[in-house]
Every structure is written in structure tokens, then in C-alpha cells.
Amino acid sequence: MPSPLTDLPVHLLAEIFLRLPDPTDLACASAACVTFRRLATDGSFLRAFRGLHAPLHLALVNLGGFHPALPPHPSAPTARALALVADFKFSFLPSHRQWIVWDVCDGRVLLSRKITEDGQPRVFPELAVCDPLHRRYVLLPPVPDDLAASVEHRLPHPFLAPLGEEEEAAPTEETAFRVICLALGKTKLAAFAFSSSTGQWRDAASKDLSDLGLGMRDSDMISWMNPFYLRRHYAYGCFYWDFLVVKRNLLLVLDIRRMELSIAEVPPGGWYREGVAIVEAGEGRLGMFGLRGEHETASDLRYAIVRNRGESPNQWLMKKTISLDSGYHYFIKAVTERCLLLMRTESLPGSPIEKPLLEYFTMDIETLQLQRLCAKQFKLRLPPSSIYAYFFQTGIYTNFPPSLLPPWTV
Template identity: 60%
Template sequence: MASPLTDIPDHLLAEIFLRLPTPADLARASTACVPFRRLATEGSFLRRFLSLHSPSFLAFLNEGRFQPALPPHPSAPAARALVLAADFTFSFIPSHSRWIVRDIRGGLVLLDRELEKDEEPTNFPELVVCDPLHRRYLVIPQVPDDLAPSLEHTFPRLPGLACVPFLLPLSEEAAKEEQASFSVIWLAYYETMMAAFVFSSSTGQWRAAASKAWSDLAFGDLEHFMAPRIPPSCMRRHYAYGVFYWDLLMITSKKMLVLDTNRMEFSVIDLPPGEWSREGLAIVEAGEGRLGMFGFRGEVASHLRYTIAQNKGTTPRQWQMEKTIALDSGYKYYIKAATERYLLLVRTQRSSVANPLYEYLSMDIKTLQLHMFV
């Protein structure tokens, strides 16, 4: 008599599940029985599965709220299941405060507390990192005063905006750990310098990780313009290969501010040659250690261009145009965000001036396929 499937050893069953073609197939298999569900939801197996299968684009953050994919987007069924299973109101955090979402990465959400009425803003407000799916959270201690002795020198007209928190993605080695730790970065904005403070959940402590004087960064003709005008909350953040990039298109610069988290060093690099539109750009991983960039050129943002650096490393050179994606000319487009696999585009009708209707589209950066998101 043949043995039931539940008698198959877990390590063999895991190898079978890893060969399922899509995450949706894994989700369906997990509903067959309790042993299947236990294996399919186990942390180390999920990390192996996701390393072999590109994650689906399920939802995005819009003005502090989660917007799931809606039909006919191919991720809509899974997005609905996520919304039903997770608590995106964060009611499991024991506090009467309202929490504001600051970053999302690797299934974790970074929150800070909204100020009470008549409460003075601080440079480093209270932070919480939580897992909405499993309803777990950790309150992050405040940055010690001895690590940031010059907080009084942050730009005085930017209380609450002079420092920006975000999550540091897990390295490949850390992601394989059974109880993977996480890190939070505070980017502090001073009149004379930039600084980064890093919290590690494995140590429970903050450390001063990097700093750089504005005068030591090669901003060229913007060297004396940067600090008093542009806080990090107004710069768009990108991530690829362990490096954060902030584009400076809002001040018509052809530069990007860089934080290499492998060496914890600040620097400045050039954008690819040409006039890039303020309608947004996205830095992505193009493969083989090379950077890729999506962006618009000129005043009319109807043709999305994809260019790839021909060298590896954090200082890209010899950019080469790979693709030009023609978009509907009846709309004006803007790049809202990017992940490891997807772009999120926003568009409005060119003829709509008053009360424009915003539509959101996702684009797979590997296949360049567009889908209406919501």
C-alpha cells in the first residue's frame, strides 16, 4: 500500500514545494493539510522559496495607508488574502498613539509615533518595527545623547524633518538565519554635515555608523546650496546591492547622494548623461552587479527610458541605453516607487487639470509588462 503524502520526510517535501512554479501554487498546496501548511510557512523554507521565485507586487503605501492590488491585476487575489490575514491598523501595538508608516521592507513595517496636540517635535521620535502578518513588534530605543552631541545644530527650520528613519535590507547571509535580525538607519541632517546612526535588533543598541561634511562631498556648483535647502525627507531614496541612493532632481542637479552600507561611507556620483525629468527615476539591480536606471527625459513624460551601467560597483560609468518604453501619450506619468522587481507608476490624463484622477500601474522590470494596479 502506498504511503500517504504526509509520510514523506520534510526535507523531501521541501524540495518538492521549492519546485512549484509560483507562490500562488505554494499557497494552494499549504491549504491541503496541517503538515503542509506548517512547512510552507516556516521561516527558513520561505526564505529559500523566495530566493528562487520573484515576490508578487501585492500592495503599496499611499499617504500612510496600504493600497492592495485590485482586479484585474494578477496579484489581486493574493493581495486580498494578505489584507484579510494581516493587521495594517497596528492594533496589536499597545498604545493609544497613532502610528505613521515610514518604511516597509522584508515583511517588516517601520513606524513612528504621531505627535500629541501641543507636543514639541523632536529630531529622533519614538520608533516601532512590527510584523503585521504575525502581529509582532519591537519598540526601538531612542538614539543616546552621547552618539549625537550636536543635535542642536540641525537645521532650525526643520523640526521633525531633519532626521529620516528607514529599514536596512537583510544581507543574503542574514536572510538565511532562522531568526534573522534587522537594522534601522537614522539619516541625520545637519547644517554642515550628514550622519547615519544604525540600530541592530541583534544587539539592541545604536551606533554612529557614518558621517561626512558637506564641504567634503563633490556637489560642484551646489556645494554651498545643499545643507540649508534640501532635507532628506524631500529626497527620493533608492536601493540596490547594499547601497542607498538619493537623487537630487528636485534641485535640477545631475548628482546622487550615496550611502554604501557595506562600508558605511557617504559619497556623491553622477547621474547618466542627459537631461532627466523631475517626474522621477528609479535605481534598480540590472544583474551581474550592475546598476540600472529608469527615468523620463524632457518635459513630456510619456517615454520611459531604461539605461544600464556597463561596470560593476557603487561608481557606475559608461551608461548604455537599453530600452525605450512607449507609454500612452494621453497621460502624464510619474515614477512613485521601485522594488527589486517592480516599478510603481502614477498617471493622470493630460486634459485633466482640476481634480485629476490618479491611476496606478505596476511594471515588471524584467519583462517590462505593465498592469493596471488600482
């Protein structure tokens, strides 16, 4: 008689599971028995599986709430199941109505809320990393006073970052996480990093504005670096911000391997005011998507790549121009490892259409194929200063199963 499948060595089971065609199949297999569940939730196995399979784009998370993928998108059935069991209203957090979503990565969500001391709001908000599927969370300690005092304007921009060496070396590496907070002072930019392995914040990077070549007034920097409007992209160990593109064709870069801040150039040529997106183009080369157009609408999406592998991101080669449907306002919303997220609408808030339809599309970076993910009617009643924050700040909830927080967390 043949041996039961559960009697196979773990390394052979792992090879079988790695060849499952879809993450949903892995989820079904993990429910069969304890052995399968233990393998399917192992951190090293999940990293190998995600490296071979494109992530499921299950939902969008922003100020408007949770928006699951809709039919005919292939992730729609899994997204519907996720919506039934997960808590994206974050009711398991203390005073949950006060929290604001900042970032989403691998099943985790980073949120913040303002807190007061002596009747005054604290400069750096309280931060929490949570798992909405299992209703668990970790409250981060406050940024130490000596670090907070080093940035006068203190416009914090927190986000989840890939693991560093100390997290990868920790015994609980599969549940570790790292948060980086970008902040602005009168004369410098600074980055503070929190590691779940040490439970502490540290001064990770700092650069004088003059050394970055940003000789501008404080008011200009504060306006451009409003945390709600900063678009952030990650590729090959670096984060990129495009808030300098429109006027100066520059990108702000943070290399998290060496923890260094720098400036890179983008191709010249009138990029649309909604900026660009930096992606991994393959073979170690950077790619860049950018909207171009006239007046208030974009007419096409252009794609450029760095000429040679390992070359400075100041040498770009235009590769392709993708025509967009006319009559829409387009926004670059987010980027994951393998896709670009676009939003389009026929009308902006405050125009004759009071509740415009917001449509979201994913574009595969390799095939450049567009696919409609979901749509939502704009219904939020926000003050004028906050309306555009809704348009810019959106996270993509991907991957199944999500990275689990440790069993000892709240």
C-alpha cells in the same frame, strides 16, 4: 502501499515546495499540516523560495491608507484575502492614529510618531516595526543623545535595510531586522543603524558635505533632503537617493556592506524633475530608469545600464526608450527587486480637477511590460505643504507569508 507525503525527508519536501508555481500554492500547502507549516515558514526555505519566484505585489501603503491590487491583476485574489484579515490601520499600536508609514519590506512596516519631552517635540521620532497581518510590533529604543547631538539639523529618514553580519549570525536570524536612519547636520551627513539582534543604535557612517562635493547652503540641503520627498532605491548592497539629480545629475549612495557614503553621476541630458530609479539589471550591473519630458509632463521613460559589470556607476549606456501615454503627469514611486512602480494622473491637486484619479502601474525590470496594479481617487484634505508628500511616499507590500516577528513581541 506508498508512504504518506508527510513521511518524506524534509529536504525532499523542500525541493517539492520550491517548485510550486505560485506563492499562493505555498500558502495553501502550509495549511495542510504542522509539518508543511513548519517548512513553509522556515527562514532559510523562504529565502530560497523568494529567490526563485517573483514576489506578489499585493498592495500599496501610503498616507492615503492601504490599496490592494485590483482585478485583472494576478495578485488581486490574494490581496483581497489579505485585506480581510490584516490591520493596515495599525489599531494594535498605542495611539495608532498618530503613526506615519515610512517604509514597507517583506511583510513588515516601519512607522514613526512624534513624541514630546518637556513640552517640546523630540528631534528623532519614536519608531516601530510591525507585522500588520499578525498584529505584532516592536518599539525601537530612542536614538541615544550623544548620536542625536552630532547632527544639528536632524532631518531623519528611517528605512528598513537588509540584514548585516550580526543579524545573519543571530540564533533568531529569520526574525531579525535592521533599521537605518539617515540624518543631516550643518556640515555632514550621518547614518545611524539599529539592529534587532543587539537592540541598540550605533553610528554607522558619516561624511562631511565638502568631502562629498556638496558645497551648498544649509537651506538648500534642508529643502532637498525633506524626508517626505526623498526617493530611495536599493541594488547590490547599496542604497541610492536621487534628490540631487535634477540640478546636478548626482546620486547620493550609501554602501551598507562597508557603511560608506559617496556620490555617483547619472547620464547627462535633462532628466525630468521626478528623478530616477536605480535597479539591479542582472549579471551584477546597475540599471537606471528615468522620466524625461518637457514642462509639467513626462513624454518617455528611459532605461540605461552600467557598461560593464563591477564598473563605476559613472559609466552608463542608454539601452531603451519607452514611450508613455501623453497628457499625464508621471511619478516614479518605488522599486522592488524585480519591478518599478509608476503613478500617473491627469491632474495634480489644486488644479481644476479637485479629486484626480491616481493610477499605479508595475513594470517588470526584465520584460519592461507595464501592468496596472490599482487606482484611487485623491480625496485627502491636506495642507499645501503636505499634498506632495502623498504623491511621493508609497511602499509596496509584497511576499507571502510575511517575515514573522518573534513570539515574545507585544
